[in-house]
Amino acid sequence: MLARCLSASIQGMEALPVTVEVDLAPGLPGLQLVGLPDTAIQESRERVRAALRNSGFRGPLVRVVVNLAPADLRKEGPAFDLPIALALLVASGQLDPKRLEGLCCAGELGLDGSLRPCRGILAIACQAKIQKARAFVVPSANAAEASLVAGLTVVSANDLRQLVERLRPGIKRKSATQQKNKKTAQTGTTSSPKPSPSEALDSASPRVQHLAQKALAISAAGGHHLLMVGPPGCGKTMLARQLPKILPPLSDAEALELTRLQSIAGTLDSVTNLVQQRPFRSPHHSTSAAGLLGGGRNPRPGELSLAHGGVLFLDELTEFPRSLLDQLRQPLEEGVLWLSRARLRCAFPCRVTLVAATNPCPCGWHGDPSNRCRCSELQRQRYWSRLSGPFLDRIDLQCRLEPIPTSQLRHCLTETDSRTNNSLSADVIHQARIKMCKRNPEGLLNSQLSAMQLGRFGSIEEAAFKCWEQVVSKRQLSMRSSLRLLRVARTIADLEATSSVGKQHVAEALCFRCYDLVPGAMP
Structure with missing residues (x-):
């Protein structure tokens, strides 16, 4: 069975769209990553396996191929852990494929299934909005940052089990973190306070200079x-x-x-x-x-x-x-x-x-x-x-x-x-x-x-x-x-x-x- 999940890869100041494809086929159990992954992504095989097992999900006992498309774009970082895990759950029948449609995901997985923050979330959130993603799924620690993008629904969780429970009934409302930052997300901006008219060079500055x-x-x-x-x-x-x-x-x-x-x-x-x-x-x-x-x-x-x-x-x-x-x-x-x-x-x-x-x-x-x-x-x-x-x-x-x-x-x-x-x-x-x-x-x-x-x-x-x-x-x-x-x-x-x-x-x-x-x- 084939499953897909949207994500993005940081290139300079931009986040380029990446599609995570997972295919399960008969054969010896194993997980192979293709699509120019770096060492951190290669190591995600062990993190994803342990996170699924410790979160109470079945690990696939068949041959698994994970493709990060486009294949000619070099990818790096642990942010692909979460989309790989969710696509694996869909491919193995443990999550309804409809729940993953239109979602953009990014986040690192701990061995216990916890979701850890990763860098570049704001850039990926901007890319998710460009892709017209239905929602952007991130670790709770990154939710406030992702909510700075106006008009983007953000779903966050502390661990993989909690996230799957939120996805199963469907996304009906924004996460609590985004509701807290709703005012900021609507404008997408927060201005600095205007300086006081009396604010000048520090009083320790020498008079003679x-x-x-x-x-x-x-x-x-x-x-x-x-x-x-x-x-x-x-x-x-x-x-x-x-x-x-x-x-x-x-x-x-x-x-x-x-x-x-x-x-x-x-x-x-x-x-x-x-x-x-x-x-x-x-x-x-x-x-x-x-x-x-x-x-x-x-x-x-x-x-x-x-x-x-x-x-x-x-x-x-x-x-x-x-x-x-x-x-x-x-x-x-x-x-x-x-x-x-x-x-x-x-x-x-x-x-x-x-x-x-x-x-x-x-x-x-x-x-x-x-x-x-x-x-x-x-x-x-x-x-x-x-x-x-x-x-x-x-x-x-x-x-x-x-x-x-x-x-x-x-x-x-x-x-x-x-x-x-x-x-x-x-x-x-x-x-x-x-x-x-x-x-x-x-x-x-x-x-x-x-x-x-x-x-x-x-x-x-x-x-x-x-x-x-x-x-x-x-x-x-x-x-x-x-x-x-x-x-x-x-x-x-x-x-x-x-x-x-x-x-x-x-x-x-x-x-x-x-x-x-x-x-x-x-x-």
């Missing part, structure tokens, strides 16, 4: 990449960790995409709502290329994609391998990372705000008036040669941080004037983003505008254009750097609630291009 705080506000408003250079202990890491706090809340589409991404990566905790906070990822400089960018035979997202919609913080930037940093150039420019393998090519979103921090030299004290630098000019040039010109060219904001004077250390323990600085508040940054998104029909941030869009929607005054041309000629900036200079000037004008970009905005944007000349003469 006004330029760095302004650079942080510009970065948050326009989505510009930021490089902070300064001696040890001047507050680079502390300032970088404040950036997610002043970023505007996630939109509904961003929250859904981020939740789906984390579900595929397996980093999503038990969830009843969409991810509400923007991510902050800080990989160590010893991270491999696969860990930072993503990889594997069946690719999974890396730190770059897991920071999508948030902040990727690279501390000790010059300690990262130069070849690894250069691999970030194209994804940072396009906001999408493409990973190609022999059998597939998939894309992971990576629209991040890059924040990097480094010391000015190997000893860390170059330019510090109170500490003597022990590095030679050649050592400093070699130090900065770890960063390629094209990589630095893609960083809009380059800011030098000065050491904190002893007289100002006490202010780090008290409330700072950043809370009274209106230009640094989260509400002002949120309003600036609203303006820039309304200004162009595609709703892009200033950092995402093309040259033509910048000229059309930038509202740049003639005096600002002349100042910009003089700066580009004098500093010999590349086309990319010159356009990024204008984008930063546009963001500064938005923070000041100015409709047009003036000469003063271009001049201020130029203050954040400190390291265009490295390696070579260092400021």
